Amino acid sequence: MLVLGRLALLAGFCALWEALPRVGLADPELLPPFSTVLATLGELLARPALLADLGTTTLELLVAVALALPLGTLLGLALGENERLARIFDPLVFFLFSIPKSIFLPLFILTMGIGFWQKVAFGVFSTLFIVLMSAAAAVRSVRPDHVFTARAFGASRAQIAWRVYLPSMLPILLEGFRLAVIFGFTAVLLAEMYASRTGMGHQIASWGENFMLQRLFAGVLLLSVVAIAMNEAIRGIEARCSHWRS
């Protein structure tokens, strides 16, 4: 029933998208019908150039996340475990977290150019604080009496890390990782839209500037699906690792 309702909502949305430009309620130049956009998307996906752009963006995101996750987790662990360090750095981290990262983009271009690594660096910069803060929160969520209990049964430090810290922290860590992927995707696309020669963000920007709205919508549709798929994949892992929290 619930699934049916949701499918109906989705179908309704697509039907409305299809109908509005066709009956003249929306300008087809500005809002091409859904079927047209789908057809355009099919054409685009058959082009090696577009697949290369998609690959570039995905790789930038993956590398950025692969750097930010371990780095942010380690820094977060240090802050979460060391109270003195935390007292010094917590406000700083919090302030940095609240600043919009986009305003630093010109600086990244001035120092690193507009290539692959500039996108990665901006991606890392935009996600590091989220990972750091969630890792620190995750460490603080480990209950001392669980550690104490493990010790009572003779657990070594490594066993405490693996069998108490990790499972305790996993739900909050994964939540942070998921947000990091979302923010990282945004950052990489933004950097590409702002100044780049490759990548999906660059394509989206140039389609917009050149008034190629069928392609623009096709690109939006494609990136939306990719983003939702990534988010759901991590949420799936989260659900498997945190079923015990309720």
Added chain:
Amino acid sequence: MQPLAELNRDAAPAPRGMIEVSGLNHAYATRQGPVQALENVALTVGQGRFTVIVGPSGCGKSSLLMMLAGLRAASAGQILCAGRPITAPDPDRVGVVFQEANLFPWLTALDNVAFPLTLRRAPKAERQARARAMLELVGLGDAATRYPHELSGGMKQRVSIARGLVQDPPVLLLDEPFAALDEQTRMAMGEELLRIWAATRKTVVFVTHSLTEAVYLADEVLVMSARPGRIIDRMPVPLPRPRSYEMMASAEFGRLRDRIWQQIKAPAR
């Protein structure tokens, strides 16, 4: 002239206790200066005996138990368990049950019970068989796959007892294990613990602040004073076993409980 006890010991050396504590002192630092928590504590618990330590809040009885478990170091003194000193947690000799069951919420009841065996890298089949047997022992054979959040307070504490017993240590230490339970569950759990004790013949040290619980469970009650914690009475409980609920109404039970009460009641302010 030597005290009588000394003479007796010379005449016929008593069999060594499973747990022997001597000259145990503990002080910790606070902003107001050092606080003496335990003062010259000595005790012996014979093998298979059920000893209850009772005392007012803050008398250091839980600290004493944590020291017996090797989880906390004393400032001075010696703790022997099965003839060897306890300096660090040794699950081969000592199993522990805490006030809060302290189960790991991400593990099933079975995996919680098996946790100490997992730490020892015991083969999976052996772990599971052993943990299952312990769950049966505590009457939770059919709850193996449940997670802690699906268990009641009493059931959690049973799982915790099963975990304390899973490595078959000769000694089981319990730190106010039923304090967080409601009165009915608490009574039932006391009875249950006695049944498990009778089935396993462990040496048990049980800390509580409930006088009724102390008299109901113990072979011997050790009464501690308020800080600094000292053992001010060693009271054998001559009530027959198996103990029953009806015994609590007996004059003997009341007399024993009153003897503890007279010693630990707080002076009226």
